[in-house]
Amino acid sequence: MRKTILLVAIALVSVIAQAQVLEIVSMRKVTAPELKEGKVVGISPKGDYLLLTDMDNTGLVRYDLATKATTVITEAEGAGWDVKVSQDGNKITYRQRHDNNPLIRYDIMQHSMTEGKAVVRAQAQRGTAQLVAADANSTVAVNEDLHLVLNHNGKSIVLTPNGTSEAYNWPSISPDGSKILYYVSGKGCFVCDINGSNVQKIANHCRAPKWYNNNTIVGMADEDNGTVLTASAIVVYTLDGKSQILVNKNMMAMYPQVAQGKVAFTTAAGEMYVLNVK
Numbered sequence: 356m357r358k359t360i361l362l363v364a365i366a367l368v369s370v371i372a373q374a375q376v377l378e379i380v381s382m383r384k385v386t387a388p389e390l391k392e393g394k395v396v397g398i399s400p401k402g403d404y405l406l407l408t409d410m411d412n413t414g415l416v417r418y419d420l421a422t423k424a425t426t427v428i429t430e431a432e433g434a435g436w437d438v439k440v441s442q443d444g445n446k447i448t449y450r451q452r453h454d455n456n457p458l459i460r461y462d463i464m465q466h467s468m469t470e471g472k473a474v475v476r477a478q479a480q481r482g483t484a485q486l487v488a489a490d491a492n493s494t495v496a497v498n499e500d501l502h503l504v505l506n507h508n509g510k511s512i513v514l515t516p517n518g519t520s521e522a523y524n525w526p527s528i529s530p531d532g533s534k535i536l537y538y539v540s541g542k543g544c545f546v547c548d549i550n551g552s553n554v555q556k557i558a559n560h561c562r563a564p565k566w567y568n569n570n571t572i573v574g575m576a577d578e579d580n581g582t583v584l585t586a587s588a589i590v591v592y593t594l595d596g597k598s599q600i601l602v603n604k605n606m607m608a609m610y611p612q613v614a615q616g617k618v619a620f621t622t623a624a625g626e627m628y629v630l631n632v633k
Contacts, residue, residue, distance in 0.1 A: 374597040376571060377618070377632040385619070385627040387425045389416050392625025395612050396435045399444035402614035406447065408435025410625055415449060417468075420617075420629065428466050429473065445469055495526045495535055503537060505549070514551035517542065525562070531569050538562055544574060546594065557592050565613045570594050573611045573618055576604065584609075584623050601630070 387393065387407055396415075397406030405418040406428070412435035415428040428434075433452035440447055445468045450461040466473040494506040501522040503514040514535070515521065522540040528549070529536065535551075538544050544561035547554045557564070561574035570593050577587035588604035589611050591597075602608040607623040619629040 374599060376591045376593055376597050376599045377567070377601060379601070380631040380633055382628055382630045385418060385629055387416050387418055389414070389425060389427060393627055394435065394610065394621040394625070395619040395627045395629075396610075397438045397440050397447070398612040398614045398617065398619055399440050400442055400614055401444055402617040403444070405612070405619055405627075405629065406435075406438055406440070407627065408438075412436045415447065415466075417447075429464070431464070433461070434464075495528055497523055497526060501540075503535065503551070505535070505551075507549075514547075516547040516551040516554045517545060525564055527564075527566055529566050529569050533569075536564050536566055536572060538564060538574075544572070544592070546572075555594065557594075558590070558598070561590055561592060563610050565611055567591070567613050567618075568615070573601070573613050575609050575611060575620075576600075577609060578604070587623065589618065589620055601632075 385395070385405065390407060390409055392410050393407045394410060395405050396408050403420055405420065407416040407418055408414055413432050414430045415434045415438065417426040417428055428447060429449065429451070431451035434449040436450065438447065438449045447466040449464050451464050452461055462475045464473045464475060496504050498504045498513070503523050503526050505512045505514055517539050521542065524538045524540060526535055526537040533549055534546050535549060536546050543559040544557040544564050545554055546557060557572060560576035561572065562577060564572050564574035567573050572592045574590055575587055576590045578585050584607065586604040587607050587609045588600050589602035589608045591599040591601050601618065602620065608620045609623065610621055612619045616632060617629060618632055619627070621627050
């Protein structure tokens with residue numbers, strides 16, 4: 356009995372210790388007539404529209420959060436993988452796949468919302484078509500060796516803040532351009548200065564992380580049994596040590612997309628949701 360009381364007490368302390376970083380104001384399900392099941396793969400910086408794709412990353416659909424109207428951007432295969440939205444929300448960069456045996460070639464496309472059309476910006480083979488996350492002066496990407504590559508003022512620098520033997524994923528630059536957020540396979544989520552110094556571990560389980568602001572990170576904490584996904588939560592961390600479970604793991608919530616005041620995510624069942632937060 357004493358042991359049971361102790362375990363309950365520890366659990367309560369854990370819950371109490373978890374600070375509220377973001378408050379959920381409302382949550383709504385997102386549906387698009389073009390998609391039976393889908394994924395949220397992008398959100399405009401202003402938080403006025405989402406980008407949706409099907410479960411195989413085919414096509415892109417723009418979903419207006421105010422009117423719920425949808426617009427098909429492209430039906431290209433692979434367009435939903437690693438899509439990027441410009442800071443003004445006008446340009447959407449995606450890849451259009453072409454199979455050329457034995458190589459796979461991608462056209463890097465850029466769609467203008469104001470002009471309503473897309474143009475080819477570049478061509479690349481598989482493994483070299485990494486789209487980049489950027490601030491006004493810098494870009495950061497993962498190269499074929501899964502190292503970070505910082506492009507700044509016309510120069511490219513390879514960064515390996517956690518060592519050359521590690522595999523780096525999901526890099527992005529903080530809104531103020533001072534830090535890089537990334538995930539190291541098997542090790543966890545980290546932040547370092549823009550030059551690769553002052554490495555700070557954020558969490559073991561915070562994959563596909565995104566900057567919410569300069570101090571707050573939103574990611575997913577997923578679990579599996581070695582074969583299939585068994586649970587996944589949307590989690591929030593701050594650089595000064597606070598943490599929060601924003602969406603419970605039983606909802607199987609994955610791959611958050613964030614803008615100020617909004618967190619959108621997809622479930623393993625292909626359902627899409629958007630949270631209004633403050």
